[in-house]
Amino acid sequence: MTAPTANWSYPTAVKFGPGRIRELADHCKAVGMKKPLLVTDKALAALPITAQALDILDAAGLGRAVFSEVDPNPNEMNMEAGLKVYRAGGHDGVVCFGGGSALDLGKMVALMVDQKVSVWELEDIGDWWTRANPATIAPIIAVPTTAGTGSEVGRAGVLTNSATHKKKIIFHPKLLPAVTICDPELTVGMPKFITAGTGMDALAHCLEAYSSPFYHPMSQGIALEGMRLVFENLPKVYANPTDLEARAHMMSAAAMGAVAFQKGLGAIHSLSHPVGAVYGTHHGTTNAVVMPMVLDFNRHAIDGRIEQAAAYLGIKGGFDGFRAQVMDLRSELSIPENLTAMGVEASRLDELTEMALEDPSCGGNPVEMTRDNTRALYQACM
Numbered sequence: 001m002t003a004p005t006a007n008w009s010y011p012t013a014v015k016f017g018p019g020r021i022r023e024l025a026d027h028c029k030a031v032g033m034k035k036p037l038l039v040t041d042k043a044l045a046a047l048p049i050t051a052q053a054l055d056i057l058d059a060a061g062l063g064r065a066v067f068s069e070v071d072p073n074p075n076e077m078n079m080e081a082g083l084k085v086y087r088a089g090g091h092d093g094v095v096c097f098g099g100g101s102a103l104d105l106g107k108m109v110a111l112m113v114d115q116k117v118s119v120w121e122l123e124d125i126g127d128w129w130t131r132a133n134p135a136t137i138a139p140i141i142a143v144p145t146t147a148g149t150g151s152e153v154g155r156a157g158v159l160t161n162s163a164t165h166k167k168k169i170i171f172h173p174k175l176l177p178a179v180t181i182c183d184p185e186l187t188v189g190m191p192k193f194i195t196a197g198t199g200m201d202a203l204a205h206c207l208e209a210y211s212s213p214f215y216h217p218m219s220q221g222i223a224l225e226g227m228r229l230v231f232e233n234l235p236k237v238y239a240n241p242t243d244l245e246a247r248a249h250m251m252s253a254a255a256m257g258a259v260a261f262q263k264g265l266g267a268i269h270s271l272s273h274p275v276g277a278v279y280g281t282h283h284g285t286t287n288a289v290v291m292p293m294v295l296d297f298n299r300h301a302i303d304g305r306i307e308q309a310a311a312y313l314g315i316k317g318g319f320d321g322f323r324a325q326v327m328d329l330r331s332e333l334s335i336p337e338n339l340t341a342m343g344v345e346a347s348r349l350d351e352l353t354e355m356a357l358e359d360p361s362c363g364g365n366p367v368e369m370t371r372d373n374t375r376a377l378y379q380a381c382m
């Protein structure tokens with residue numbers, strides 16, 4: 001089988017398949033952009049795939065403006081710098097091009113072009129999003145170059161507050177990209193540790209959505225099949241980066257994870273966000289590090305459900321078999337064994353615990369997170 005090609009309209013217009021990046025300018029024009037700003041990160045800005053995307057825009061008369069001052073865990077200063085470039089250039093839309101950081105920061109720029117409220121007032125709490133003026137939000141086209149974040153099909157972005165080091169989820173329905181181009185060829189050149197970390201982020205999204213206690217059978221089904229795609233294809237793309245069919249399946253799994261986590265995330269993300277914010281660690285890799293310990297933490301609440309998943313996935317041994325599969329995948333991908341190996345200091349666990357308890361992902365964890373059990377969970381991850 002070769003890599004699949006398809007057009008989906010769920011949850012937005014998704015143009016899926018190898019080579020679909022060539023349609024970028026057409027989709028920009030279709031949503032009314034005449035002068036888009038392509039937002040990417042520093043590392044990607046220097047790569048041929050970015051030059052190719054800019055060439056495609058340029059050839060269609062849309063210019064080749066790019067903003068790439070985007071840090072790995074982007075903050076409001078990156079956003080302000082992007083807004084400056086956007087306004088000075090008279091742009092009329094954002095092409096978010098890259099991994100989670102670039103996609104999320106691009107979304108923040110589109111959101112904040114002309115708002116009366118600060119970005120922190122649009123955190124994903126209750127109906128805070130209604131504080132934004134929707135009319136001034138710029139159109140967004142998303143082009144993921146990794147397979148993990150799923151931000152390309154999501155209505156939120158993560159922004160780190162540079163003063164408090166806290167990661168905040170900023171939400172608005174209009175942050176759902178108008179068009180998403182999922183071209184697996186763009187993911188072929190990822191460094192190996194990014195392939196591993198982003199792929200494990202997709203698995204974490206599916207696993208946490210699947211485990212969350214809320215009623216959402218649609219997400220439940222999507223999360224389960226997403227896990228299957230990761231278990232089957234992440235080892236393949238890690239071993240053979242040019243396996244385009246497996247790359248395509250990983251790209252699907254990433255989108256599925258983000259669609260599924262409408263049902264909720266959990267302790268993997270609430271533990272990982274503070275570590276990323278304080279130490280600048282890779283988000284997906286950090287998720288992979290804490291995943292087995294979070295499974296143990298939740299075991300009594302999810303035992304039966306994980307057993308069902310294991311049966312579907314063809315994993316023998318129920319919960320224990322599933323956990324063993326996660327451990328095998330981690331070692332196959334050279335994921336660090338614990339948080340200590342990532343540089344996390346025992347002396348900061350109290351502080352990290354407080355931050356984890358404030359993280360909105362806590363709400364979707366199947367076991368209630370308290371100060372004591374969360375501190376103990378961090379300790380187990382060391």
Ligand SMILES: [Fe+2]
Pocket residue numbers: 149201204205269283
């Ligand atoms: Fe994530």
